[in-house]
Amino acid sequence: MTVNYVSSVNPLIAKLAPKTAASTSSGNSLDSSQFMTILMTQLTHQNPLEPMSNQEMMSQFAQLNSLEELRQMNTSMGTMADSNQVNYLASLIGKTVRVNSPDGKILEGVVDGVVVEKANPQLQIGNVTVPLSDVLQIKGALA
Numbered sequence: 001m002t003v004n005y006v007s008s009v010n011p012l013i014a015k016l017a018p019k020t021a022a023s024t025s026s027g028n029s030l031d032s033s034q035f036m037t038i039l040m041t042q043l044t045h046q047n048p049l050e051p052m053s054n055q056e057m058m059s060q061f062a063q064l065n066s067l068e069e070l071r072q073m074n075t076s077m078g079t080m081a082d083s084n085q086v087n088y089l090a091s092l093i094g095k096t097v098r099v100n101s102p103d104g105k106i107l108e109g110v111v112d113g114v115v116v117e118k119a120n121p122q123l124q125i126g127n128v129t130v131p132l133s134d135v136l137q138i139k140g141a142l143a
Helices: 009-025 032-044 054-091
Strands: 095-100 106-110 113-117 120-125 128-131 135-141
Touching: 032 054, 054 113, 054 120, 095 120, 106 120, 106 128
Parallel strands: none
Antiparallel strands: 095 106, 095 135, 113 120, 120 128
């Protein structure tokens, strides 16, 4: 008796592949629920004479776990980088800086504070706010 490979997995993968390709281009990849759906379909429709080995299954679960941990670490690192930038800008309070002002002129003044607008921290110099990228020179605190 000959047992042919059941190709029910291929339509599912074909349905998810366009979503995965589109999401990969935008920076996201296969999420855990899609991975589990594919894995369960694969297990359900595998060749009974050549089932997936335990090592293969554990390898796939380990890869999924590693992927989730890397995503969490990436999010944590991004949050930490944002926090460090705000802390650095806060360390400039009281120091004199030269900056390119929004109107294109060079402005020199004492940093009064830090303003965070839409997750974009900026220096407050008088009534003008400027991003860190516009800072040209930093001088010590006033005596």
